Amino acid sequence: xxxxxxxxxxxxxxxxxxxxxxxxxxxxxxxxxxKCVVELMNWYKEEMSHLVVVYDDVDLPEGKLRVRAKGxxxxxxxxxxxxxxxGRDDFPRRPPEGWQLADYVLSRYMTQQQREGALExxxxxxxxxxxxxxxxxxxxxCQAGSL
Numbered sequence: 001x002x003x004x005x006x007x008x009x010x011x012x013x014x015x016x017x018x019x020x021x022x023x024x025x026x027x028x029x030x031x032x033x034x035k036c037v038v039e040l041m042n043w044y045k046e047e048m049s050h051l052v053v054v055y056d057d058v059d060l061p062e063g064k065l066r067v068r069a070k071g072x073x074x075x076x077x078x079x080x081x082x083x084x085x086x087g088r089d090d091f092p093r094r095p096p097e098g099w100q101l102a103d104y105v106l107s108r109y110m111t112q113q114q115r116e117g118a119l120e121x122x123x124x125x126x127x128x129x130x131x132x133x134x135x136x137x138x139x140x141x142c143q144a145g146s147l
Contacts, residue, residue, distance in 0.1 A: 017134035034085030
């Protein structure tokens with residue numbers, strides 16, 4: 001459970017595959033998520049390779065999952081801020097026609113089908129994080145399309 005507050009976030013600690021993990025949900029504005037991540041990394045003093053950032057990416061088709069060892073932020077302002085404040089991108093991580101990007105990403109799911117699809121994607125993403133922690137980024141990346 002996310003039952004603690006620190007790092008400008010709600011967070012909880014647990015174990016996956018015998019490894020201690022922290023699940024952190026920033027409570028900053030999305031485009032300032034980097035502040036939370038920098039505080040988190042400074043507190044835990046972990047290697048950058050142990051940071052996993054999970055986020056929705058409007059540049060991917062709905063429901064598609066992707067795992068990357070590093071990469072650019074694309075059009076995601078929260079990722080752009082995280083990369084800018086960390087000073088590096090070496091950690092794992094399109095709106096419908098007629099929509100403005102900001103309106104689309106801030107909108108609610110309109111139909112039951114969209115809500116169910118989102119829930120399924122969240123569950124698949126959680127499974128991929130477990131695979132990444134247990135087996136590594138390469139394995140998670142290979143399995144992303146098959147979940």
